[in-house]
Amino acid sequence: MNTDQEIATTTGSLYASIWDQFNQSQWEKFSDDHFFNWSKLPVDNTFFADKVCLDAGSGSGRAVRSMLIHGAAKVCAIDMGSGCVRNTKERNSSFSDRLEVQLASVLDIPYPDNTFDIVHCDGVLHHTTDPKRGFRELVRVLKPGGSIILGLYGRGGLMNFAIYAARLFRHIIPQALTLALVKRVSSDPVFWYAVMDCMYVPIRENYYEADILQWLREASLVNIQRLDSNWGAYGMGRWMKGEGYIKFLAEKAR
Numbered sequence: 001m002n003t004d005q006e007i008a009t010t011t012g013s014l015y016a017s018i019w020d021q022f023n024q025s026q027w028e029k030f031s032d033d034h035f036f037n038w039s040k041l042p043v044d045n046t047f048f049a050d051k052v053c054l055d056a057g058s059g060s061g062r063a064v065r066s067m068l069i070h071g072a073a074k075v076c077a078i079d080m081g082s083g084c085v086r087n088t089k090e091r092n093s094s095f096s097d098r099l100e101v102q103l104a105s106v107l108d109i110p111y112p113d114n115t116f117d118i119v120h121c122d123g124v125l126h127h128t129t130d131p132k133r134g135f136r137e138l139v140r141v142l143k144p145g146g147s148i149i150l151g152l153y154g155r156g157g158l159m160n161f162a163i164y165a166a167r168l169f170r171h172i173i174p175q176a177l178t179l180a181l182v183k184r185v186s187s188d189p190v191f192w193y194a195v196m197d198c199m200y201v202p203i204r205e206n207y208y209e210a211d212i213l214q215w216l217r218e219a220s221l222v223n224i225q226r227l228d229s230n231w232g233a234y235g236m237g238r239w240m241k242g243e244g245y246i247k248f249l250a251e252k253a254r
Contacts, residue, residue: 154206
């Protein structure tokens with residue numbers, strides 16, 4: 001497996017198989033937690049109101065729902081997984097008049113320069129063959145004065161050591177068997193997602209905070225804020241979570 005398309009298709013299929021395990025109420029809680037629990041945005045509930053937004057790598061469509069229920073004028077969503085596109089459309093069908101979903105890559109976003117008031121890309125770039133190219137695409141389609149929300153896996157810590165040890169077995173243990181086992185261990189679909197993501201996604205890069213800060217500064221983004229994250233390592237110390245989950249809010253200079 002060595003092409004962008006093959007990797008993107010495999011990644012999309014994995015995530016679709018995970019999102020399909022969520023019932024509607026579980027998915028809605030997943031959505032509600034996204035912006036206002038795991039990594040709280042330092043903004044009020046009007047942040048998305050009347051904005052044209054992009055969700056680059058929409059997955060289950062959870063962030064799309066959050067944007068729409070908080071008043072986004074329109075949300076455009078892209079994903080390279082056909083099952084993820086289906087999930088995003090079907091689970092947000094009540095908002096279809098304000099939603100546009102396309103099968104497309106974050107490495108080649110099918111929108112003109114300076115299109116969006118808000119660009120959201122959380123948990124996506126680190127699964128691609130060229131994360132910096134994807135980042136440049138996100139900035140390209142963001143309007144001057146617009147906001148970008150970017151999330152990436154952090155480096156270091158015992159958790160990452162355990163994850164990469166487990167990944168040694170991903171070609172030996174079938175995905176279906178692992179999913180069956182984790183469903184017996186826990187009834188929490190977020191736990192299922194975390195295990196399947198860690199073990200089976202084809203590419204899983206991680207970063208130091210300084211790496212991502214350099215990306216943001218080189219792109220001349222301003223008002224850069226790292227968001228506190230409750231996602232991963234469940235409050236344990238740096239020895240366990242390393243850099244933790246790295247999530248930034250920033251603005252494109254006018």
